[in-house]
Amino acid sequence: MEIKGKSVEELEEVASKIRERIIDVVSRKGGHFSSTLGAVELTLGMHYVFDVNSDPFIFDVSHQCYAHKLLTNRWEEFETIRQFGGLCGFTKPNESNADYFVAGHSSTSISLAVGAAKSIKLKNQDRVPVVMIGDGSMSAGMVYEALNELGDLKLPVVIILNDNEMSIAKPIGAISKYLSKILAGKFYQSFKARVDKFIRNNMPEGTTYLAKRLESSIKLITPGILFEEMGIDYIGPIDGHDIEEIIDTLNIAKSMQKPVIVHAKTVKGKGYKIAEGQHEHWHGVGPFNVEDGEFIKKSTQKSATSVYSYSLLNLAKKYENVVGVTAAMPSGTGVDKLIEAYPNRFWDVAIAEQHAVTSMAAMAKEGFKPFITIYSTFLQRGFDQIIHDVSIMNLPVVFAMDRAGIVGNDGETHQGAFDINFLRFIPNMILFAPRDNETLENSLEFAYTLSSPCAIRYPRGSFKELDFKATNFELGKAELLKDGNSNKLFIGYGNGVSKAIDVEKLHEEDIAILDLRFIKPIDKNILKTLSDKYDSWYVFSDSQKQGGVASAIMEALSELEITNINIKSFEYEDSFIEHGDTTKVEESLGLLAKQLVLLVDK
Numbered sequence: 001m002e003i004k005g006k007s008v009e010e011l012e013e014v015a016s017k018i019r020e021r022i023i024d025v026v027s028r029k030g031g032h033f034s035s036t037l038g039a040v041e042l043t044l045g046m047h048y049v050f051d052v053n054s055d056p057f058i059f060d061v062s063h064q065c066y067a068h069k070l071l072t073n074r075w076e077e078f079e080t081i082r083q084f085g086g087l088c089g090f091t092k093p094n095e096s097n098a099d100y101f102v103a104g105h106s107s108t109s110i111s112l113a114v115g116a117a118k119s120i121k122l123k124n125q126d127r128v129p130v131v132m133i134g135d136g137s138m139s140a141g142m143v144y145e146a147l148n149e150l151g152d153l154k155l156p157v158v159i160i161l162n163d164n165e166m167s168i169a170k171p172i173g174a175i176s177k178y179l180s181k182i183l184a185g186k187f188y189q190s191f192k193a194r195v196d197k198f199i200r201n202n203m204p205e206g207t208t209y210l211a212k213r214l215e216s217s218i219k220l221i222t223p224g225i226l227f228e229e230m231g232i233d234y235i236g237p238i239d240g241h242d243i244e245e246i247i248d249t250l251n252i253a254k255s256m257q258k259p260v261i262v263h264a265k266t267v268k269g270k271g272y273k274i275a276e277g278q279h280e281h282w283h284g285v286g287p288f289n290v291e292d293g294e295f296i297k298k299s300t301q302k303s304a305t306s307v308y309s310y311s312l313l314n315l316a317k318k319y320e321n322v323v324g325v326t327a328a329m330p331s332g333t334g335v336d337k338l339i340e341a342y343p344n345r346f347w348d349v350a351i352a353e354q355h356a357v358t359s360m361a362a363m364a365k366e367g368f369k370p371f372i373t374i375y376s377t378f379l380q381r382g383f384d385q386i387i388h389d390v391s392i393m394n395l396p397v398v399f400a401m402d403r404a405g406i407v408g409n410d411g412e413t414h415q416g417a418f419d420i421n422f423l424r425f426i427p428n429m430i431l432f433a434p435r436d437n438e439t440l441e442n443s444l445e446f447a448y449t450l451s452s453p454c455a456i457r458y459p460r461g462s463f464k465e466l467d468f469k470a471t472n473f474e475l476g477k478a479e480l481l482k483d484g485n486s487n488k489l490f491i492g493y494g495n496g497v498s499k500a501i502d503v504e505k506l507h508e509e510d511i512a513i514l515d516l517r518f519i520k521p522i523d524k525n526i527l528k529t530l531s532d533k534y535d536s537w538y539v540f541s542d543s544q545k546q547g548g549v550a551s552a553i554m555e556a557l558s559e560l561e562i563t564n565i566n567i568k569s570f571e572y573e574d575s576f577i578e579h580g581d582t583t584k585v586e587e588s589l590g591l592l593a594k595q596l597v598l599l600v601d602k
């Protein structure tokens with residue numbers, strides 16, 4: 001849709017049509033909602049002032065990019081947003097050239113802009129990277145790595161700081177407080193008050209002249225001093241819903257040919273009254289009634305997250321040394337309940353996974369039992385810290401990884417596919433997994449007893465109810481759930497156990513089923529025993545094949561010098577997994593029970 005040259009009134013008309021489209025489609029199909037509604041005018045401003053066919057448009061996380069997609073020839077296709085085979089809910093270059101880069105994990109945008117700006121300079125091109133980043137995403141360290149270099153190189157980049165004073169939940173930390181002070185116009189007052197107090201308390205009488213001089217120079221203190229001191233010009237705060245002000249400001253920023261932050265105040269959920277403001281549950285939504293904002297599909301099953309949250313509450317009640325963190329996902333991980341109950345022992349550290357891991361390592365050294373509750377995909381952000389700050393010192397930190405396996409509509413950037421693979425090779429790490437809600441509860445009790453780092457994993461949504469009674473965990477011990485009278489053995493890990501059970505029910509033979517329970521240390525004794533009876537093994541796990549569960553089993557067999565076993569893995573193949581409803585995605589990968597059973601020898 002061409003918007004350059006349109007009047008402010010016409011642009012406001014476009015803004016309301018965009019909001020109508022977003023509200024209509026997301027209310028029927030679900031998706032990210034309040035972020036993208038709040039970014040409509042800023043997005044229009046980007047497209048009005050910059051050239052999407054030439055200037056890199058870089059959205060941080062990019063969950064707020066729906067207006068951008070609607071403005072770049074995807075109006076009709078928007079009906080398919082986040083659906084299998086449809087538009088991605090984040091920016092994706094192979095979907096449209098208007099999408100500069102893949103995103104989904106936060107706080108990468110300014111580094112991308114620095115790389116783009118360096119390239120533009122080397123190619124001597126007349127292009128300016130323009131970034132949209134939220135206030136929540138400003139809490140991640142990677143942003144300051146980028147600002148540090150950008151402020152030094154002074155490359156032309158325009159950064160729109162979309163400040164709605166919300167992350168998913170209420171924003172956490174000093175950066176957010178600083179930005180909010182600016183928005184509220186309190187920064188200058190509080191700064192001046194502190195200077196006045198200093199003068200009164202420290203300057204001898206009769207220095208009012210000096211005080212006046214100082215006060216007049218204080219006026220030079222812009223609210224954006226944090227950025228100015230880093231070599232980044234600051235403009236703002238502006239009204240992030242006033243199209244005319246946005247366009248004027250972005251034109252100025254673009255003309256400065258240097259790094260500039262435009263600080264825009266917006267309302268998260270703008271344009272849909274019920275969602276406007278600080279409402280965590282309007283961040284990512286399922287289908288809802290537009291009239292009253294009532295959510296339609298409320299699943300009745302107990303989610304693994306709620307079982308985890310409740311179990312951790314019990315553990316924290318029982319043991320005073322249990323502490324923990326979430327990295328800006330309080331309700332998504334269920335840690336909000338722990339923060340509420342024990343505000344001195346549980347924290348939301350903001351989008352700061354690296355800091356989450358290392359700060360909890362120190363608490364483990366101090367004798368506490370930290371539970372880092374984190375989506376599998378976001379733990380990737382703290383990988384080195386797991387090795388360097390937790391495992392080398394063999395500290396008893398628990399990594400509770402939610403959203404393990406296929407997560408569904410978030411797609412490639414969010415699949416919990418790799419945690420087993422990137423944790424398995426770390427010395428001292430213990431990897432084990434519950435197979436249902438009851439064993440999830442047991443897994444926390446067991447994790448508490450361990451004096452080494454450990455990681456458990458559980459799926460988005462719910463485990464399946466299983467007919468097998470939950471048993472307690474014993475270090476390095478697998479559990480044979482049922483014997484069989486064929487030569488086959490199904491080995492399940494975590495959520496893969498229920499898949500193994502489903503496939504066994506569909507197969508005409510009576511097949512043995514093993515819940516592996518531990519990947520590290522793996523139960524070599526039972527593998528040796530079972531190798532005498534079964535020589536055709538099938539592995540079920542919601543995780544990547546390369547270096548995953550079947551690899552671990554094969555390594556164990558080779559150490560045992562057992563060579564007569566044929567192993568087939570039903571783990572994920574070596575490619576990124578697209579977005580869509582989980583069942584549809586699994587079907588596309590041939591991972592439904594009715595598909596897998598056809599791959600089991602008769």
Ligand SMILES: Cc1ncc(C[n+]2csc(CCOP(=O)(O)OP(=O)(O)O)c2C)c(N)n1
Pocket residue numbers: 035036061063064104105106133134135136137138162164166167168268327328329351353378381
């Ligand atoms: C590394 C990482 N951690 C956590 C998340 C989950 N997450 C997605 S959006 C978001 C909040 C972003 O807040 P903000 O940048 O202010 O954007 P807003 O939704 O307010 O527009 C978080 C924590 C993520 N995408 N990436």
Ligand SMILES: CC(=O)[C@@H](O)[C@H](O)COP(=O)(O)O
Pocket residue numbers: 061063104168283284332403407410460
């Ligand atoms: C954009 C982002 O990273 C989060 O909003 C994420 O989509 C939440 O995932 P869940 O819906 O699984 O909590």
Ligand SMILES: [Mg+2]
Pocket residue numbers: 134135136162163164165166167
């Ligand atoms: Mg925000």
